[in-house]
Amino acid sequence: MAIGGAEDKVGKLAILTAFFASAGGQQATIGIVPCASQEPSVVGARYDKIFTALGAQNVQVLDIRSPHECDENRWLELLDSCTGVFLSGGDQVRLYDFLNNSTFMAAIMRRLHLGTLVVAGTSAGAAVMGEKMISGGSSGESPNRSLVDLMDGLGIIPELLVDQHFHNRNRMARLLSAIAAYPDKLGIGIDEDTCAAFRGDGTFEVIGKGAVTIIDPGDLTHTNYRLSDVSSPLSLHDLQVHVLSAGDRYNYKNRSICTPVIEMTPSL
Numbered sequence: 001m002a003i004g005g006a007e008d009k010v011g012k013l014a015i016l017t018a019f020f021a022s023a024g025g026q027q028a029t030i031g032i033v034p035c036a037s038q039e040p041s042v043v044g045a046r047y048d049k050i051f052t053a054l055g056a057q058n059v060q061v062l063d064i065r066s067p068h069e070c071d072e073n074r075w076l077e078l079l080d081s082c083t084g085v086f087l088s089g090g091d092q093v094r095l096y097d098f099l100n101n102s103t104f105m106a107a108i109m110r111r112l113h114l115g116t117l118v119v120a121g122t123s124a125g126a127a128v129m130g131e132k133m134i135s136g137g138s139s140g141e142s143p144n145r146s147l148v149d150l151m152d153g154l155g156i157i158p159e160l161l162v163d164q165h166f167h168n169r170n171r172m173a174r175l176l177s178a179i180a181a182y183p184d185k186l187g188i189g190i191d192e193d194t195c196a197a198f199r200g201d202g203t204f205e206v207i208g209k210g211a212v213t214i215i216d217p218g219d220l221t222h223t224n225y226r227l228s229d230v231s232s233p234l235s236l237h238d239l240q241v242h243v244l245s246a247g248d249r250y251n252y253k254n255r256s257i258c259t260p261v262i263e264m265t266p267s268l
Contacts, residue, residue: 002157004164004190005089005123006208009050015208020054022197023084023118029058036090036124040065043088051086070102079107084118087125093135095124099154111264112156115200117182120155123164126190129149131158132182139169139241142233143176146226150181157198159252160247161185164194166213168192179215180225180234186252187215204254214242 001022007015011112014022021026028220032047034040037179044061051059054112064070078148085108087095099105112119127222141147153162161182163175166189179187190196191210198204206212244250249258 001098001118001195002129002160002162002164002188002190002204003120003122003195004126004166004212005190005209006165006168006193007122007208009046009192009194011244012151013030013050013054014191016050017054018197019084019086019118019120020051020056020264024057026055026057028056029044029060029081030056031079031085032059032061033064033125034061034084034088034090035064035097035109036088036092040088043090045117047086047088048110052179056086059083060164061064064098064104067098067102070104073246076107077103079104082117087119087121087128089123089125090126092124092133093151095128096133096135096152096154098129105154113202119158120195122266126162126164128154129156130162130185131155132161132178132185134161134163134174134178135176139171139174141173142174143180143236144227144231144234145177145181146175146230148174148181150178153164157252159186161187163187163189166191168212172213175213175215176239177234178237179217179239180223180236183217183220186255187217187219188252189211189215191215198252203249203258206246208246210245212244212250212252213246214240214244216240218255234266 137148194208194210
């Protein structure tokens with residue numbers, strides 16, 4: 001589950017409840033990984049309180065304080081007992097530095113492939129999910145190379161290039177700039193309090209109050225990315241864009257909409 005950040009934590013908790021239910025409901029053992037944050041104890045305690053109140057059988061805060069701890073048996077044993085893992089927000093570069101090439105991350109990937117673990121990430125926890133990730137940048141300009149910083153991600157869903165807090169922070173041009181750099185990836189911009197909930201069949205469903213924006217460069221015919229200077233506007237020809245809201249489904253494997261098509265009627 002890739003969450004765009006700022007998910008509801010005090011109202012209906014639609015996204016967090018969906019994660020809790022997917023991880024086993026009242027039989028769930030939830031592992032919270034807050035190491036993306038500079039205040040992991042505060043963040044861990046907050047989600048611990050939420051999932052305990054929802055009725056989780058067991059909640060563990062995996063308060064990993066340094067990258068080398070990701071290879072320690074104490075955390076691997078706790079991870080092994082979890083049915084769901086929640087990656088908090090914070091700094092995606094910090095999260096990557098902790099988890100990349102670790103035994104802990106390898107165990108998560110193995111469990112995901114076996115279908116015995118549900119993983120959710122919010123904000124920074126969503127940004128790291130692709131093979132490539134947006135590590136920083138700015139907004140409010142035309143797409144250009146200086147608008148986005150890119151690096152490797154954790155590869156949980158390799159096909160994607162994820163941006164979060166999407167419309168809330170005006171990040172369309174940033175995601176377009178990222179896709180110009182990696183036109184083999186599918187761009188996915190997730191609004192706050194919004195989630196792309198991935199299934200095992202290559203599809204995801206939108207949950208929450210905002211939108212998920214898809215930038216599909218599959219039919220891209222031209223970009224000047226390699227020839228442009230750092231601050232020049234980028235050209236991207238023949239992109240396909242989808243804006244999905246709650247209940248809509250999308251197949252990211254074959255890049256197609258799964259939701260029923262509503263006939264468009266001309267306005268009078």
